Amino acid sequence: MSRRERLVCLLVFVSAVSVSASPFQGVKSDQQILIQLERDWDEAFHHKDVAFIASVLADEFRVTYGDGSQGDKARELNLAAEFNQQIDSSTMDDFTVKIYGDTAVVWFSEHLVGPSKGRQLAITLKFMDVFVMRDGRWQCVASQSTKVTEQ
Numbered sequence: 001m002s003r004r005e006r007l008v009c010l011l012v013f014v015s016a017v018s019v020s021a022s023p024f025q026g027v028k029s030d031q032q033i034l035i036q037l038e039r040d041w042d043e044a045f046h047h048k049d050v051a052f053i054a055s056v057l058a059d060e061f062r063v064t065y066g067d068g069s070q071g072d073k074a075r076e077l078n079l080a081a082e083f084n085q086q087i088d089s090s091t092m093d094d095f096t097v098k099i100y101g102d103t104a105v106v107w108f109s110e111h112l113v114g115p116s117k118g119r120q121l122a123i124t125l126k127f128m129d130v131f132v133m134r135d136g137r138w139q140c141v142a143s144q145s146t147k148v149t150e151q
Helices: 004-027 030-046 051-058 073-082
Strands: 057-064 071-072 088-101 104-114 119-134 138-146
Touching: 030 051, 030 088, 030 104, 030 119, 030 138, 051 057, 051 073, 051 138, 057 073, 071 073
Parallel strands: 057 138
Antiparallel strands: 057 071, 088 104, 104 119, 119 138
């Protein structure tokens, strides 16, 4: 085999390995998918994207809000549709994601900044969301938020 033939064979082999490996380079873990889903849900809420939120929430979705009141999918969608508060900044961090088979629990913090009654207000909320895998996608079945008091 000539040097040129060996080079061509090597290039074909390297190309085949690169092509076969490329699908795995963009694969995200369930943890990454769920964190992005939480971020997209937050963005959708602030922009009244009710259709997106409806796709995230399971039909049997239940929520306990920071004030102790409870709601279901219909109430959550209604709150999103009627959202009219100015939010200057919404930052999410401190994510912990645990997967239990086809169930996942996501804990995170959200820091909101915006005007309220003529002054700048900053609040922090802690969330716990429970998701189940259905038809190849994660859906939220339960959520609870708690307002963190400033000390």
